[in-house]
Amino acid sequence: MIVQLNESLLQIRDLYKRFSISGDFLDQLRFEGGKIKRHQEHVHAINGVNLDILKGEALCVVGESGCGKSTVARTVMGLLNPSSGSISYEGQRIDNMSGKALMPYRKKMQMIFQNPYASLNPRMTVSETLAEPVQFHNPKWSGAEVRDKVHEVMFSVGVDPSWGVRFPHEFSGGQRQRISIARALAVDPEFIVADEPISALDVSIQAQVLNLMMDAQEQRDLTYMFITHDLSVVEHFGTRVAVMYLGTLCELGTSEQLFDSPRHPYTQALMSAIPKLADDRPNHIKLQGEVPTPVNLPSGCVFHGRCPYADDRCKQEIPQLIVTDSGTQVACHAVEEGRI
């Protein structure tokens, strides 16, 4: 199958997302030097992310916990409102739409969540769970049509349609995740956001679910945005990879480029930390210190405090994504100046 990788399906432009952590209005008031002052503190979860998702690709977003990858996914799906910036789907801005106007897009964009134990309603049978979105998005369909559709998706994810009368607790983790995938596929979406869909599963089951997702992509021409912290999965599954650190994009490239020759110092450290079967002992690039808190962001490049190549420019100026000679996009002054 030849995948055309030139048309962009989803555009994220200058996306920012802040979460207030100082409580409601009264909690923010402080008495200071004889005056009442208002203090506000924010967690800066996403800080200026620009990203294009191309038709037919599987874009993986990776990073450590707290880097904002799930927030990006949720903002794309409209589960969170961006603080600023825009998200467009096929050229149409969707981040400021009303719920009603968004309806056709909700049918095109579906989400698979991390934990299949929490994302399936324990009081609904599998067929009810699967029929609900079909009925909701196709109100004119008859009961028989809905039933056929449910059977079809159950069959396509390898769950016996006769098990539809069962409840989620009667299934194993892997089967539940198959049902979550079936629910996403039930409305024939074009674009699926998968937020850590396999990290709650065992290795042998992970392989089954990954294969299922790859088959579905081939059969249905899906585009994936795949959020994960497991880099070895990325290498296998992703066509392109975006590496995030503290709410910003460090590096973006095809998975071959990124795994064969990572350019950003953080990507290099991250890649070297994957435990490989071939290694005898851990042999990784050590980073100094820890991820700074996203409440008080470091000035300049967010990575400068831990970067072995940081200089004065890194402490002041925020690096922009630039295209390197190897074809990847890297946000790093040192790479830009040719120091690494």
Place this chain on the structure above:
Amino acid sequence: MALLEVNNLEVCFGLRKGEVKALRNIDFKIERGERIGIVGESGAGKSVLGFSIINLISQPGYVSQGEVMFEGQNLAKMNHQQLRSIRGNRISMIFQDPMMTLNPVLTIGDQMVECLMEHRTISKQDARNIAVQKLQQVYIPSPETRLDQYPHELSGGMRQRVVIAIGLLMDPDIIIADEPTTALDVTIQAEIMELMLELCERNNVALILITHDLGVVSQVTQRTFVMYAGRIIEQGPTKEIINDAQHPYTQGLINALPQMGVRGKRLHQIRGAMPSLQSVPVGCAFRERCDYAIENCSHNVPDFTESGGCKVACHMVAELKREEQAVKLEIKGGAQ
């Protein structure tokens, strides 16, 4: 004499539905300073095995058969008083989630000093000094100030370092680490694993590493046990198991790893899922998912067969080995 010797261990859980055997026929020996990996999927019994070594299984579970010999004493038959002098002292345990292990209302110093004063008769000041020294060993910066901090003031990686430092307090002979890095990020995981490897080598401590991550096992351990449905189904040198697994389950598990696959191609998968321990099939527990199962597999539980440096519990080992060699010869012949 081996440092730890587990003989024919069987652990049962008495449930309302009846007895469930969580572990059966576990036999192994560990020498001083040896690093062992126990791998398997969730529900295979690897954590129960870790717990049962220091008799930490809580009701309704109990050791129904077998013995755990540590320096000539049977830990499975000891009373609470005797166990207290072993746990945390000679054999210490590191758990998965450092936030659950550390007491949130006590400072780190209090927790470390408490452990030391329990096992040794020393002054509080001496205990504090030892605690500082152990925190330095796990590369915690400014350990004196850390001693007066509470667990919530530390990051996940730092907390796990503190837990490791507590594990090392009494200079134990064995450390049992139950998924010590599962709750941590990859970069932190790499640091913690390197630290544990270094500490075990330097202090000549035996390590029992329980994990589902074969990559971690291959980096840290010398020998590996693969568990499936409450049994060890393959054991041997880690190198051999990773490079040349003999049991069809181990082979499947290794081939299912994304790093073994070809980019963009389907991954190798093992069909089905592990049977629940309440309904482990007669014969080989893996036979329903196995491509090589024969008639005998559904009647008799396979015994260990020596194959290369490994011990494998599979009826088909010899045949598989022969087949593999035939394939290798064919490839060689084809190349010529």
